[in-house]
Amino acid sequence: MYIDPHVHMVSRTTDDYARMAVAGCVAITEPAFWAGYDRSSAQGFHDYFRQLTDSEPRRAAAYGIRHHAWICINPKEAEDHGFAREVMGLIPEFLQRPNVLGIGEIGLNRNSRTELAVFEEHLELAAKFDTLVLVHTPHLEDKRKGTRLILDAIRNQGKLKPGRVLIDHVEEHTVRSVLDAGFWAGMTLYPDTKCTAARAVDIIEMHGTERLWINSAGDWGHSDPLAVPKAAAVMRARGHAADAVRRITLENPRIFLGQSANFSDAPLRPTAADLGR
């Protein structure tokens, strides 16, 4: 059994759900993010949020996988502050949906001033509604600076407990600052960019298994929705005990996500309605 706590299933085929179920996936969480194109209106986001909270959970349930979602406007589409505020106005309605865990994946992309302002407004929403937060950190050369800006903004906000915030896409040069500040850290496994399975296992060997998880981030680009069970195989091949593998792939996501009453990884039996759609 495992949980993939960050995967963009709206971009994946139903065959991917079937393969994940066979590999032991019992629950997933899907952050709102860029869909590969810019949406032209707030209504486009409203439809996307309905997909994340209505149709996608039913598609997952047909394979016995519990689907959860995070809601936000991603930094890539938040450069127009007025537009971002219009989309943020939709968020409270969706925080009431039964599969929603909180605000995410918010964060920075190009570390711009507007991105930072929109990020801070999302943090206010999370504090107001007392939700969990999932944060995206920028890639490549901006990662260290972006991670520092993000951690400072959360600390300055003052009301969010670090133990209720997960900073995702950490790498060798950012993981320590995230864990030392009391946050959770996620490693995104990608076939060639971001973090490979071998690098993730190196990081586990250097930093331990506390407050750390791995995810596939399977999306519309080159990515692998089976990255989590494949990384578990790499851990076993390198001599890690079964309980360490289970901690990274199941227990840790369960502890962090379980802080939301909307999270569950209890066995899910597909209903006749799910299968007969």
Ligand SMILES: [Zn+2]
């Ligand atoms: Zn993502």
